[in-house]
Amino acid sequence: MCILGQSVLLMHSSLLAYASRYIDLTQEEAEYFVSLFRHRKLLKRQFLLQAGDICRYETFVVNGCLRAYFVEPSGSFHIVQFAVEDWWTSDLNSFWNQTPAILNIDALEPTDVLQIEKENLDRLYKEIPKTERMFRMMLTKAFIAHQQRIIDNLCKPAMERYLAFLEKYPNISQRVPQAQIASYLGMTPEFLSQIRRNLMR
Amino acid sequence: MCILGQSVLLMHSSLLAYASRYIDLTQEEAEYFVSLFRHRKLLKRQFLLQAGDICRYETFVVNGCLRAYFVEPSGSFHIVQFAVEDWWTSDLNSFWNQTPAILNIDALEPTDVLQIEKENLDRLYKEIPKTERMFRMMLTKAFIAHQQRIIDNLCKPAMERYLAFLEKYPNISQRVPQAQIASYLGMTPEFLSQIRRNLMR
DNA sequence: CTTTTTTCTTAAACTATCTTAAGGTCTTTT
DNA sequence: AAAAGACCTTAAGATAGTTTAAGAAAAAAG
Secondary structure, three states, X not given: OOOOOXXXXXXXXXXXXXXXXXXXXXXHHHHHHHHOOEEEEXXXXXXXXXXOEEOOEEEEEEEXXXXXXXXXXXXXXXXXXXXXXXXXXXXXXXXXXXXXXXXXXXXXXXXXEEEEEHHHHHHHHHHOOHHHHHHHHHHHHHHHHHHHHHHHXXXXXXXXXXXXXXXXXXXXXXXXXXXXXXXXXXXXXXXXXXXXXXXXX | OOOOOOOHHHHHHHXXXXXXXXXXXXXXXXXXXXXXXXXXXXXXXXXXXXXOEEOOEEEEEEEOOEEEEEEOOOOOEEEEEEEOOOOEEOOHHHHHHOOEOOEEEEEOOOEEEEEEEHHHHHHHHHHOXXXXXXXXXXXXXXXXXXXHHHHHHHHOOHHHHHHHHHHHOHHHHOOOOHHHHHHHHOOOHHHHHHHHHHHOO
């Protein structure tokens, strides 16, 4: 039925497996839930969102790896988030207010995602109120993680931030080039390289 | 009826005014809503939460000013959030999982707050589902603000972070000692002082 | 298998920020 | 009014992190 990559059915089941961590859905609810998402396949380096555009979707990553990053006027850029399997990503501000995005999101690997539009998300909240609970819970977790990151950036020196990253995202640190990790951690790739050398002794 | 400070009735009305930005409540719902909160008065320097304790409440600030901060083993500390009128604060991770808090929260000025326990908040979501929408929206906004702060910390030098802070929180910057602001911005008070001198020219 | 491109490392000079230590101002307490 | 405590400023020396530039290694493309 489907030779290259996963079938859409399999994608839906990973989204439902994810949802089941937070809420219980009946067969019927589950079908409605996934029906509101559309599947999209991204090649390496393909954009999911470009700064200036309006972010129309909340995106669930089925497999692969995305990065969300911010480009400064000077041209230098900073990675705000990596998103691998079972993560959500978007420019939440842009999605929420339907205003131009400040983040770019593109694929570091070939990636499958499921996307839901704002109108459909609002519809979903209305039809199946407990889904709103799920999103509130997800957001709570994301908020806590962001807060921890702020604390780490404030008080940990570069080496400790790197070690914390390795521990927290072992899955990501092996798939993503070091320069990207350096950008996420707020340091230059050269300095990260030095840190790694020092760690080897 | 109440000579010193505001009456509890007035406090409730500022909470309801806040809620009305997000959702419409009937008279009856509004009464139930505020009935789940308890009022608390804090003296300057009094603790609302100490690291190690479990954060039992989500806290709404009616007036005054709180700070949430993280203390490192070395003894140095970092301010994670200021909370003035109409802000919410807590150690969300501790509140959510009912695990020991890592944040301290205390008052920089005499402060009035309204607090809701986790069980009551869950009850509230159940009784008046649209309140869950309100908290989801609040959380979304807070998440966006945190993300912006991460971006700023990653890419802006100290002076620009200070200027951005002044612009974003004019209300806070005039009430709070500079050393506290320096801590929030992730720099030493001495360095902030230098920045301010340079700005005067 | 060779070439090209991307990624990683090294090192020296440079810059932003921190540390320490001292003195000054303002506010609160006695 | 004097003393004490909190807060702010200044400046010199120390450190963490950046910049630049070059070469090595690895991965992708032909």
